[in-house]
Amino acid sequence: MRRNVKNSLSAVFSAQSENESLARVMAAGFLLPHPVTAEELADIKTALSEAVTNALVHGYREMEGGRVKVDFCLFSDGRVRITVTDHGHGIEDVERAREPFFTTDRAHERGGMGFSIMETFMDRVRVKSVLGRSTRVVLEKRLSLWK
């Protein structure tokens, strides 16, 4: 099935935690001209926040110098796709990382619920990771009021 791209936005920012809120603001700015409900926007912002936090905490292990890329895409059928890419450490076992309460970072009070939250609030979550190279998380959700 071919879907036409209605609008897109790409941004690359430094892997700094202050940019977590920047990513959420970008999501709001990208979607607000369109029929998005308050709940859908909150769902998307929460899932995006988890993905960007994972990139900083696990991808780059809070080291400076990395960059995170976020691509927003709105399709003509009302589907939103957000891709978060980092070029950090990668995930050794993606299946395991997606399990609730699994975390490699208990020391920093991470709960291991990031992927569960993404899966709860989005229609579809895909993860592709190459160890030592990169991680890409693709979040998709269809806007319910779209005509």
Place this chain on the structure above:
Amino acid sequence: MPLKIEKQREDLVCFITGELDHHNTLTLRRELDFAIANTTACRVVLDLSGTEFCDSSALGLILGRVRVAKAAGIPLFVSSPSARVRKILDLCGAEKFLRFIEREEA
């Protein structure tokens, strides 16, 4: 992230306002731990009525403070989260680990 801490009767009430994400937990953790370590209060209450956003970082922050307070011999309660914030805490299994209370306005 604004944090306002007040001693109200026997409670140390910590108002966490704004967006409770990973970035903001970094400073909140330090400030809350300092306040808990230096209080004479009988209870610590984290008031989330002004928390407009949270993700799973919030649970790590709150559970960490439960442990810090417990080590100091003080029980910690969570008060007044919005429906949205409560939903995220519940998704993270908060009911098993946290005690919620209704707080009277001082």
